[in-house]
Amino acid sequence: MELKNKSLFKEECYIGGKWIKSINGETIDVDNPATQKTIGKVPKCGKDETRSAIESANLAFKNWKEKTAKERSIVLKKWHDLILKNLDDLAHIMTVEQGKPLAESKGEILMGTTYIEFYAEESKRVYGDIIPDPLPDRRIVVIKQPVGVVGAITPWNFPSTMITRKCAPALGVGCPVVIKPASQTPFSALALAVLAQEAGFPDGVFNVVTGSASEIGKELTENPMVKKISFTGSTEVGKILLKQSSSTVKKVSMELGGHAPFIVFEDANIDEAVSGAMMSKFRNSGQTCICANRIFVHENIYNEFLQKFVQEVSKIKVGNGLETSTNSGPLIDQFSLKKVKDHVNDAVNSGAKIAIGGDVHQLGGNFYQPTVLSNVTTKAKITFEETFGPVAPIYKFKNDEEVINMANDTPFGLASYFYSRDIGRIWKVAEALEYGIVSVNTGLPTKAEIPFGGVKESGLGREGSKYGLEDYLEIKYISMAGI
Numbered sequence: 044m045e046l047k048n049k050s051l052f053k054e055e056c057y058i059g060g061k062w063i064k065s066i067n068g069e070t071i072d073v074d075n076p077a078t079q080k081t082i083g084k085v086p087k088c089g090k091d092e093t094r095s096a097i098e099s100a101n102l103a104f105k106n107w108k109e110k111t112a113k114e115r116s117i118v119l120k121k122w123h124d125l126i127l128k129n130l131d132d133l134a135h136i137m138t139v140e141q142g143k144p145l146a147e148s149k150g151e152i153l154m155g156t157t158y159i160e161f162y163a164e165e166s167k168r169v170y171g172d173i174i175p176d177p178l179p180d181r182r183i184v185v186i187k188q189p190v191g192v193v194g195a196i197t198p199w200n201f202p203s204t205m206i207t208r209k210c211a212p213a214l215g216v217g218c219p220v221v222i223k224p225a226s227q228t229p230f231s232a233l234a235l236a237v238l239a240q241e242a243g244f245p246d247g248v249f250n251v252v253t254g255s256a257s258e259i260g261k262e263l264t265e266n267p268m269v270k271k272i273s274f275t276g277s278t279e280v281g282k283i284l285l286k287q288s289s290s291t292v293k294k295v296s297m298e299l300g301g302h303a304p305f306i307v308f309e310d311a312n313i314d315e316a317v318s319g320a321m322m323s324k325f326r327n328s329g330q331t332c333i334c335a336n337r338i339f340v341h342e343n344i345y346n347e348f349l350q351k352f353v354q355e356v357s358k359i360k361v362g363n364g365l366e367t368s369t370n371s372g373p374l375i376d377q378f379s380l381k382k383v384k385d386h387v388n389d390a391v392n393s394g395a396k397i398a399i400g401g402d403v404h405q406l407g408g409n410f411y412q413p414t415v416l417s418n419v420t421t422k423a424k425i426t427f428e429e430t431f432g433p434v435a436p437i438y439k440f441k442n443d444e445e446v447i448n449m450a451n452d453t454p455f456g457l458a459s460y461f462y463s464r465d466i467g468r469i470w471k472v473a474e475a476l477e478y479g480i481v482s483v484n485t486g487l488p489t490k491a492e493i494p495f496g497g498v499k500e501s502g503l504g505r506e507g508s509k510y511g512l513e514d515y516l517e518i519k520y521i522s523m524a525g526i
């Protein structure tokens with residue numbers, strides 16, 4: 044790998060301040076999704092290494108929580124600055140293991156640093172309360188304290204931001220972390236650990252364990268020393284982790300699957316809706332949990348929207364993310380490609396028309412053509428399942444009530460989008476959509492200052508903003524008498 048700072052590329056885990064291999068010496072190959080060639084190996088750790096990381100974190104907890112918020116903030120800021128200093132190398136590592144174009148990798152890493160910057164400050168504002176007591180000689184005092192060791196399990200689609208978004212608030216309020224990155228993208232996580240070590244987090248405060256997802260996940264969820272699980276990934280795995288966490292009644296945050304509706308009302312600015320849909324649908328080749336999955340367009344503007352949208356999609360340049368002209372990379376693996384093929388074929392068999400794309404890309408491997416399907420019917424699988432690929436199904440609707448019902452007709456409730464200029468409609472629709480995030484007239488609602496999270500089967504808890512701190516804090520009520 045061509046890096047200026049070669050120390051960022053680590054093929055070992057970071058546990059208790061030491062770089063280690065797996066106990067039995069086993070490794071996992073990590074492939075570049077653009078070339079399908081192996082770029083390196085990481086340790087295949089399991090239960091024992093995870094337990095050792097948890098024990099180190101638990102030991103480190105006492106001193107870390109007793110530091111002042113300002114002392115912790117100084118280390119977080121140092122980590123932030125080191126990430127910025129190594130931006131080019133970190134982006135290179137991400138593109139090579141994840142596939143997204145270099146510009147998107149840089150954008151993601153920069154976005155990731157905003158969580159560190161935000162929580163380095165916000166963690167200083169963990170306020171309590173003094174509540175008037177009904178009895179005259181008493182006072183009710185409420186304080187907030189860090190939960191303890193946090194297990195963070197992260198996905199491959201955002202290999203850097205999903206880590207900083209969980210770790211910055213946790214570390215900021217005094218919780219050590221044990222991170223299990225996705226097996227497809229461990230090198231971004233390990234590079235962040237190199238920089239965390241350099242920033243000066245004490246040994247045991249920041250740990251990264253790579254290896255068997257089910258073994259590491261089981262230990263993290265069932266070990267009583269872990270007090271909190273923060274997971275981003277599929278609803279299917281989230282449900283397993285919730286079950287496992289119940290044995291020790293852990294606090295949990297779950298950022299699970301989405302199935303975002305994207306509604307374009309008759310009064311929308313169509314050009315802005317097209318550019319919002321491009322951003323929401325095709326970022327990361329359609330592999331984000333807040334990607335537009337069902338685009339509903341009012342019948343009176345359907346043809347105009349479709350024609351303009353297809354024209355924009357035709358400009359996407361698919362390729363290896365390391366080439367500067369590329370603005371859409373490959374899918375993560377063959378499993379994902381198969382799902383995309385299946386969804387497109389099924390939609391076509393149930394009556395949809397291919398407006399553009401509709402097949403694997405001529406580059407072969409894990410590449411798929413950016414695709415738009417028109418006249419999609421509600422019978423198609425794509426109407427009910429998340430595709431996680433560069434496929435935009437477009438549906439026609441007649442009125443507000445109909446489209447709100449269609450939008451809410453899913454067990455998921457993460458992000459939703461709509462375009463309108465009518466203030467009355469904007470309020471009504473925003474309140475009616477059963478989603479944790481409602482994005483009005485923009486295709487990109489994410490930032491550190493907002494509470495990101497879903498309702499229904501899309502999850503529990505919020506990440507980002509002042510609300511994101513609460514997920515790593517316990518409330519303690521102190522009853523004071525004899526005053």
Ligand code: ADP
Nearest residue numbers: 196197198224225226256257260275276277280
């Ligand atoms: P995706 O569809 O994005 O790959 P997954 O839910 O499969 O989502 O993966 C998200 C994260 O959860 C990854 O780090 C993965 O390794 C991990 N994971 C997968 N299966 C399990 C499991 N049984 N227990 C714990 N973690 C798991």
